[in-house]
Amino acid sequence: MFYLLFVLFAIVLSSPSDALSTKMTKNLKVLVSSNDYPESGLEVLKEHFTVLQSRYLHFGKEGEDSKEELLNLIPGCSALVWSSHYPISKELLDKAGPQLKVVATVSAGYNHANVPELKARGIKLSNTPNVLSSAVAEIAVALILGAARRFTENLAQVRSGQWEIGFTKTLGQDIRGSTVGIIGLGGIGQATVKRLSGFEVGKFVYTGHREKPEAKALNAEFTSLDNLLAQSDFIVLAVPLTNETHHMINATTLGKMKKNAIVINVGRGDVVDQDALYDALKNNQIYAAGLDVVTPEPLPKDHKLLSLPNVFVLPHIGSATLRTRSDMAVLAAENVVNALTGKPLLTPVLP
Ligand SMILES: *[C@@H]1O[C@H](CO)[C@@H](O)[C@H](O)[C@H]1NC(C)=O
Numbered sequence: 001m002f003y004l005l006f007v008l009f010a011i012v013l014s015s016p017s018d019a020l021s022t023k024m025t026k027n028l029k030v031l032v033s034s035n036d037y038p039e040s041g042l043e044v045l046k047e048h049f050t051v052l053q054s055r056y057l058h059f060g061k062e063g064e065d066s067k068e069e070l071l072n073l074i075p076g077c078s079a080l081v082w083s084s085h086y087p088i089s090k091e092l093l094d095k096a097g098p099q100l101k102v103v104a105t106v107s108a109g110y111n112h113a114n115v116p117e118l119k120a121r122g123i124k125l126s127n128t129p130n131v132l133s134s135a136v137a138e139i140a141v142a143l144i145l146g147a148a149r150r151f152t153e154n155l156a157q158v159r160s161g162q163w164e165i166g167f168t169k170t171l172g173q174d175i176r177g178s179t180v181g182i183i184g185l186g187g188i189g190q191a192t193v194k195r196l197s198g199f200e201v202g203k204f205v206y207t208g209h210r211e212k213p214e215a216k217a218l219n220a221e222f223t224s225l226d227n228l229l230a231q232s233d234f235i236v237l238a239v240p241l242t243n244e245t246h247h248m249i250n251a252t253t254l255g256k257m258k259k260n261a262i263v264i265n266v267g268r269g270d271v272v273d274q275d276a277l278y279d280a281l282k283n284n285q286i287y288a289a290g291l292d293v294v295t296p297e298p299l300p301k302d303h304k305l306l307s308l309p310n311v312f313v314l315p316h317i318g319s320a321t322l323r324t325r326s327d328m329a330v331l332a333a334e335n336v337v338n339a340l341t342g343k344p345l346l347t348p349v350l351p
């Protein structure tokens with residue numbers, strides 16, 4: 001019996017345990033870009049690596065010190081965890097040295113990650129899709145409600161004490177019976193349709209590169225961009241920012257929308273030509289817009305968009321819940337662990 005226990009014990013000790021592989025990776029340095037990266041992600045990283053972290057929130061955005069901090073810390077690092085929305089500069093990658101194997105963004109979008117430079121250097125890139133889809137979709141629904149029911153004007157009435165009380169004052173629009181058009185039926189687009197399915201929507205349509213197998217179960221019909229623009233009462237932008245989606249909502253596409261159309265953006269600010277959107281809203285060519293993403297962020301408080309009563313803006317809070325931000329941090333950390341222990345990335349952009 002004792003012998004058996006001893007043998008079992010010996011097997012446990014000699015197996016290639018986490019403890020052993022951890023010992024081998026502890027000398028690898030991982031750099032975290034910001035001082036507010038969640039503790040849950042740090043725990044995963046610290047278990048395996050030596051973790052360095054900026055004392056600042058945003059690279060290069062709090063003066064030279066915040067820039068120098070990362071430039072000084074990055075030489076010799078094997079991984080970079082990027083939890084800021086600001087761009088990763090070529091200069092920073094130049095400073096890193098050839099041992100930099102992976103960049104892990106703590107975001108679904110990676111337009112700020114300098115993909116061409118990473119690709120050229122053979123550096124892997126991961127992002128954190130999926131874990132944030134439900135939280136962002138909840139904000140898409142909030143924007144739909146906020147824009148359709150004129151929250152900007154109604155909140156101003158509450159704040160000023162000047163309520164316009166009357167049977168036909170400040171009337172909004174119904175979701176019930178409407179056509180909802182989703183541009184980009186990825187994880188966020190799908191989660192938005194699921195969340196709206198209790199609202200008695202008349203019809204869901206979507207557009208994108210190709211038909212999605214998931215669309216059938218969601219009762220969403222594939223159509224061209226032009227058809228979607230022509231028939232939708234709500235147009236939800238749930239696409240990443242790429243060369244192709246840059247300003248895809250512009251004077252031309254706005255001109256194809258219905259007069260009561262409401263544009264919702266949870267993708268990236270630059271998917272919309274904001275000057276064209278301003279004109280369309282100002283002239284009541286469309287009904288309203290609900291935006292969680294704008295250009296620039298923060299939007300200056302005297303920006304012309306904010307002078308309009310029919311725009312409802314949130315400060316890019318799509319994924320900003322305790323649980324979702326923590327899940328994103330852990331996923332980014334696990335991508336780093338995989339990349340530095342010879343395993344495939346969980347959510348690769350550049351595998
Ligand atoms: C996007 O456009 C920029 C500038 O026009 C170009 O340098 C870049 O290669 C393009 N990227 C892709 C992925 O096509």
Ligand SMILES: *[C@@H]1O[C@H](CO)[C@@H](O)[C@H](O)[C@H]1NC(C)=O
Pocket residue numbers: 244247248249250251252253
């Ligand atoms: C507007 O967007 C559409 C769709 O993405 C595009 O085909 C068109 O070239 C754009 N027009 C302008 C003026 O940018």
